Amino acid sequence: MAPVELGIPGVRSTPDVSTRPDLPGLIDTYGRVATDLRVSLTDRCNLRCTYCMPAEGLEWLPGQDLLTGAELIRLIRVAVDRLGVRELRFTGGEPLLRKDLAQILAASAELRPRPRMSLTTNAVSLARKARGLALAGLDRINVSLDTLRPDRFAAITRRDRLDDVFAGLAAAHEAGLTPVKVNTVLMRGVNEDEAPDLLQFCLDHGYQLRFIEQMPLDAQHEWDRAKMITAEEILDRLSARFTLTPEPVARGAAPAERWLVDGGPATVGVIASVTRPFCAACDRTRLTADGALRTCLFATTETDLRGPLRAGASDEELAQLWRAAMWGKAKGHGINDDGFAQPDRPMSAIGG
Ligand code: SAM
Ligand code: SF4
Numbered sequence: 001m002a003p004v005e006l007g008i009p010g011v012r013s014t015p016d017v018s019t020r021p022d023l024p025g026l027i028d029t030y031g032r033v034a035t036d037l038r039v040s041l042t043d044r045c046n047l048r049c050t051y052c053m054p055a056e057g058l059e060w061l062p063g064q065d066l067l068t069g070a071e072l073i074r075l076i077r078v079a080v081d082r083l084g085v086r087e088l089r090f091t092g093g094e095p096l097l098r099k100d101l102a103q104i105l106a107a108s109a110e111l112r113p114r115p116r117m118s119l120t121t122n123a124v125s126l127a128r129k130a131r132g133l134a135l136a137g138l139d140r141i142n143v144s145l146d147t148l149r150p151d152r153f154a155a156i157t158r159r160d161r162l163d164d165v166f167a168g169l170a171a172a173h174e175a176g177l178t179p180v181k182v183n184t185v186l187m188r189g190v191n192e193d194e195a196p197d198l199l200q201f202c203l204d205h206g207y208q209l210r211f212i213e214q215m216p217l218d219a220q221h222e223w224d225r226a227k228m229i230t231a232e233e234i235l236d237r238l239s240a241r242f243t244l245t246p247e248p249v250a251r252g253a254a255p256a257e258r259w260l261v262d263g264g265p266a267t268v269g270v271i272a273s274v275t276r277p278f279c280a281a282c283d284r285t286r287l288t289a290d291g292a293l294r295t296c297l298f299a300t301t302e303t304d305l306r307g308p309l310r311a312g313a314s315d316e317e318l319a320q321l322w323r324a325a326m327w328g329k330a331k332g333h334g335i336n337d338d339g340f341a342q343p344d345r346p347m348s349a350i351g352g
Pocket of ligand 1: 045051052090092094095120121122142143145183185186212213214215216217218251347348351352
């Protein structure tokens, strides 16, 4: 499929949907096919991570704007039945705040082919929920943890809940939500010295650690490239204590590049969205908690699905809106381009 591009780097016309081949899946003009749906269940959160939102929180979406459980399940069904989505990741905001999470998971698990389902969470309330989520059909979990030190945890998240996160991790492991993955964002002068300790902690507990480069998606728009800890720095810090060798398997659409630790089988991953973008292999499509379809974390436009859904659109009409939006997916996120503009929605309202 030939890309439709203008001569100016990073700028292209919106592709004409009439040029789209009549195929059921979520194809775009760069030959990518989206089979992985990230669903944001809420924009609210019980932590206030400094790299994500301000201390006072954000103006949350009003209740009537949020998709109901039934609306969410309908859109997920359209994605699986008609659009070829095979992987669901539930996120937010903090997805564990959503009271009907288990029902949403159980209904998604009924779909055929049954999608693989994972959840990204801060784990604050996971200890008491992990078993029920596993029973409802959740397959895997990603827990965000940036430090092992209570004082630093309180400074980064502005809440004193580190012990709850440790308990949540243990409960997820116990409930079989494996491999339990840990996501870490390192920040200069804050926690970057903890990279080897975090890896040792994960090795000791059987968790898979992935470092994520900090991205310009904070609500405060304070991201500063100079403060970001790059993949290269992360690997240097880890190499001071561990021997890392590139994992000898194809990465595919996985965002993390992985290394064997001390010969393996344990691995560590780095998601280098900023310094080593992986947009060319992207297989994602995103749905926000208020029913906006996004082709990318960094997209500056969205397609409203909630309006048509509430106005009585059929499943096929919703599927067509989704296909048309994805046909217009941009080549890359553009973080490193001149004139890059951060999207209006912060990470917590898109779904990370
Ligand atoms: N509240 C849940 C959590 O923290 O896991 C799910 C939503 S959170 C937005 C998803 C992931 O995005 C977390 O791993 C978090 O560390 C990461 N994240 C948030 N803001 C980020 C940023 N500016 N750059 C990189 N990662 C970020
Ligand atoms: Fe909440 Fe996750 Fe954002 Fe932290 S990163 S404030 S836990 S949404």
